[in-house]
Amino acid sequence: MNGILKKILSVALLVLIFGCSEQYRNHGYIPSDEELSSVSVSQDDKNSVIEKLGTPSIGGILNDGNIYFVQSKVLKNSIRASKPIDRQVLVLSFDDNDRLSNIQKFGIDKGKIVILDYRTTPSGLKNMSFLFRLFQNVGGPSAESLLQ
Structure with missing residues (x-):
């Protein structure tokens, strides 16, 4: 009986240890530099x-003519809520004739939105507030930390 109890406790301890481990998960897709x-x-x-890059994460929803590819890295822990730790957004802008006019990649650095890469002279985006809403929960306080 003592041996069975040790096995049950060992399995329970292993489940507890591995169940509480942190996991990094990637969500979304951004085309590679080669693509x-x-x-x-x-x-x-x-x-x-x-056709060349695939279906975007967001496009046509905002009615601004841009296409958005969004990729997030999330820290997952079974005990705590998921916490976004990195987010990148690729914005493809088009002119009035639906020709590609600008390619910009945005990321987060110390809680601020920064341009990581662009293929034309950055002239700003028509709907910058969308980017701020998309990035606002990365690096900021979580709901869990506000409750403590």
Whole structure:
């Protein structure tokens, strides 16, 4: 009987240890630099960009004509809530003729949105508030920390 109890306790301890371990999970998709090199500013239209890069995370929802690819890295722990630790957004802007006019990649540095890469002179985006809403929960206080 004593041997069975030790085995049960050992299994329970292993489940507890591995169940509480932290895991990093990636959500979303951003095309690689190699894939991005296949599209050309002023040459490709919206349909050819989607054909070459795949379906975007967000596009057409905001009615601003841009296509957004979003990728997040989340720290997952079975005890605590998931915590986003990194987020990158690739924004493909189009002109009035649906030609690709700008490619910009945004990320987070110390809680501030920074431009990581761009393929034309950055002139700003028509709907910058969307980016702020998308990044606002990365690096900030979590609901859990506010309750403590």
